[in-house]
Amino acid sequence: SQQGEEDPQALSIQEGENATMNCSYKTSINNLQWYRQNSGRGLVHLILIRSNEREKHSGRLRVTLDTSKKSSSLLITASRAADTASYFCATVLRTGGFKTIFGAGTRLFVKA
Amino acid sequence: GAGVSQSPSNKVTEKGKDVELRCDPISGHTALYWYRQSLGQGLEFLIYFQGNSAPDKSGLPSDRFSAERTGGSVSTLTIQRTQQEDSAVYLCASSRSDRVDNEQFFGPGTRLTVL
Incomplete structure (x- = not known):
């Protein structure tokens, strides 16, 4: 199966709530990135965390990385209807050059 | 242009025909990627x-698929003898290549439908 698997597959929350999405991967990575995809803006890079980092913040986003468990989580705080999108984790393999492997994504729906 | 562009935006073809999909990366980006996304x-x-x-071709699903990048800029993805299972959105992305952790900038994609 593909490197980078997200869960849950789908998530529905109320505006203002927090959303947490998880990603697991199988092989050693150089870095892990999160992307968002919606119909209006296509695929957009959100945040990158390197293999030697454990946590990173960007605005309302918080990403954690646990290389011992080969997992990452993306937390979106105080969600907004505009956060409705699919979220993908992508791993850049340690020995794969620039080859990037995307997971199947989590579909987030934020109800106004 | 400011971003990655792809053409055509939509392509409908008959099974067995060849198709060419084009990607114009962001100027100055030396890394270029092709991905395929099936519905959902x-x-x-x-x-x-x-x-x-030399390109990393390890993800090409069969020898019907090939890609070129001319002059280090524009890329063309060619699918020969298309099959219905080739129907998908084909996405192109580019990035600066001086660091392995550069973000990728994606184009809007080409939606391919094989009848």
Whole structure:
């Protein structure tokens, strides 16, 4: 199966709530990135965390990385209807050059 | 242009025909990627070009698929003898290549439908 698997597959929350999405991967990575995809803006890079980092913040986003468990989580705080999108984790393999492997994504729906 | 562009935006073809999909990366970006996304699925890596190095073709699903990158800029993905299972959105992305952790900038994609 593909490197980078997200869960849950789908998530529905109320505006203002927090959303947490998880990603697991199988092989050693150089870095892990999160992307968002919606119909209006296509695929957009959100945040990158390197293999030697454990946590990173960007605005309302918080990403954690646990290389011992080969997992990452993306937390979106105080969600907004505009956060409705699919979220993908992508791993850049340690020995794969620039080859990037995307997971199947989590579909987030934020109800106004 | 400010971003990655792809053409055509939509392509409908008959089974067995060949198709060419084009990608114009961001000027100055030397890394270029092709992905395929089926409905409701994640992105499937197809091929990546890095400067003048030999491309990584490890994701191409069959020998009907090929890609070129001319002059280190524009890339063309060719699918020969298309099959219905080739129907998907084909996404192109580019990035600066001086660091392995550069973000990728995606184009809007080409939606391919094989009848």
